[in-house]
Amino acid sequence: MIASSYPKFLMCITPKPETFSRAECKRNPVQFFAIVSMQRSGSGWFETLLNSHVNVSSNGEIFSVKDRRNNISSIIQTLDKVYNLDWFSSASKNQCSAAVGFKWMLNQGLMEHHKEIAEYFNRKGVSAIFLFRRNLLRRMVSLLANSYDQYAKLLNGTHKSHVHTPEEADILSKYKPSINSTALITQLKDMEVITAKALEYFNSTRHIILYYEDLIVNRTKLKDVQEFLKLPQMVLSSRQIKIHKGPLSDHIKNWEDVNKTLAATAYESFLHADY
Structure with a gap:
């Protein structure tokens, strides 16, 4: 029997359930969360890291x-199913x-x-x-390449948004998208605006802000996430392999146009960063 003086989160490290029901874990409060992101921002990789936690x-x-987000009623109904612990998936x-x-x-x-x-999150404690x-x-390169592969299906006729072997990553990275350099700066600004609006809309919600690049170079950020979710600390891992490695000049067909467009702008650093 675990002493009552133990921190509550330690009670969940080695559970010994008989029926796997929530009642057996009722002494441990469940933290509700939502990973809020944009496509091709590392959220799939990040989620596999989280799910590696027991x-x-x-x-x-x-x-x-789409049916789950037709209107606010269908959205709330779906949220209730998740946070009432009635949602079952391979992650359960x-x-x-x-x-x-x-x-x-x-x-x-x-x-x-x-x-x-936001009102629901605050009321439910999400x-x-x-x-x-x-x-x-x-991110734009990844979006365009992923969109292309949905039709090209480069991996033996199968589309994969995420891969688990260097060989698969190498095949997918061979496709080099062309980027509309005329609209590029406007598109980058639009992405920034959307991000800023999201942070503004949910400013009153308990939150943490993470960047994919920071998680890559500083794995202590994963400890911050576990602390944020009030979890026992564990080493998190993922089988996913990064697809577009190395300089962007290797992954953009019209690199010279893109380089010329972003040089001497607020986005010039994007040309040189590895992540």
């Missing part, structure tokens, strides 16, 4: 299904769940209904984990 269940991009754990959530992209009804959703990319040019 006490975390993050249920994927549930609002990619037999162990005591200390944190439960999912991924939510900004273009999946979140911005259109931000007021009602914390937001904002995950963005600093290098928006790299």
Whole structure:
């Protein structure tokens, strides 16, 4: 028997459930979260890291299904199912769940209904984990390449947004998208505006702001996330492999045009950063 003086989160490290019901874990409060991000910003990789924690269940991009975000009523109904612990997926754990959530992209009804959703988050005690990319040019390359592969299906006729072997990453990275250099700066500014609006809309919600590049170079950021979710600290891991490695000049077909467009602008640093 664990002494009552133990911190509550330690009670969940080695649970011994008999029926795997929530009642057996009722002494441990569940933290609710939503990973708020944009496509091709590292959220898939980040979620696999979280799900490698024995006490975390993050249920994927549930609002990619349009029927679940048709209106605010369908959104609230879906949220209730997740946070009432009635959502079952491959991320569901037999162990005591200390944190439960999912991924939510900004273009999946979140911005259109931000007021009602922020009110729901605050009422239900849902914390937001904002995950963005600093290098928006790299995000654009990833978006275009992923969009191309949805039709080209370069991996033996199968489309994969994420890969687990260097060989698969090498095949996908061979495609070099062309970027509309005329519209490039406007598109980068639009991405920044969307990010700023999201942070403004959910400023009153308990949240943490993360950047993909920071997670890559500083794994102590993952400790910050676990602390934010009030989890027992664990080493987190993922099998996902980065697709576009090395300089961007290797991954953009019209590199000279892009380089000329962004040189001597606020976005020049995007040309040189590895992540």
